[in-house]
Amino acid sequence: VTSPLIDELTDAFRCLPGVGPKSAERMVMYLLERDRDGGLRLAERLASVMADVGHCRVCRDFTEAEVCGICANPARDRSLICVVESPANVLAIEQTGAYRGLYFVLMGHLSPIDGIGPDDLGVDQLVARAADDEVREVLLAVNPTVEGEATAHYITESMKALSVRLSRLAQGIPLGGDLEYVDGGTLLQAIVGRRQVSS
Numbered sequence: 001v002t003s004p005l006i007d008e009l010t011d012a013f014r015c016l017p018g019v020g021p022k023s024a025e026r027m028v029m030y031l032l033e034r035d036r037d038g039g040l041r042l043a044e045r046l047a048s049v050m051a052d053v054g055h056c057r058v059c060r061d062f063t064e065a066e067v068c069g070i071c072a073n074p075a076r077d078r079s080l081i082c083v084v085e086s087p088a089n090v091l092a093i094e095q096t097g098a099y100r101g102l103y104f105v106l107m108g109h110l111s112p113i114d115g116i117g118p119d120d121l122g123v124d125q126l127v128a129r130a131a132d133d134e135v136r137e138v139l140l141a142v143n144p145t146v147e148g149e150a151t152a153h154y155i156t157e158s159m160k161a162l163s164v165r166l167s168r169l170a171q172g173i174p175l176g177g178d179l180e181y182v183d184g185g186t187l188l189q190a191i192v193g194r195r196q197v198s199s
């Protein structure tokens, strides 16, 4: 095939994670040969999402509105803010159906190597929100990685002067897991974070 247009589209598909030249070519050929309508729909949806989806003014999650559906929902518990690294984390927590509070999405974690500092994560904005009288607890639900820990530590230090309660996700043994196969770090966290079951 000699078509600069096809070459350009193949190159464009490679902005997707995990898509190399071969799979990009397969996707382009598939759309051209079998689903031009689907291709056009994809192009339209991509264009409008890229143009219109921004960040919620309150929690920084993705939304095309000024304030997202969760922040705008009067039924949510406004005394609790759950801090997560990404919009995907919000989805995961929402899918449990067990959380009724609000969120704050950092859109990443502290990473000096990549030049990502507290300003990029909106830490000042989070601290300002947590300072509101109606907020009683901030749950730091960052990922259990070195960067996540560093981020949680920084946020904890930034909120020292506030009277708000800070909490972390419990860490430990996966459901249905066997202690024998749990890594040492996870087992240690589970022991450190043990809870009382009777007095």
Ligand SMILES: [Zn+2]
Pocket (backbone or CB within 6 Å): 056, 057, 058, 059, 060, 061, 067, 068, 069, 070, 071, 072
């Ligand atoms: Zn929001």
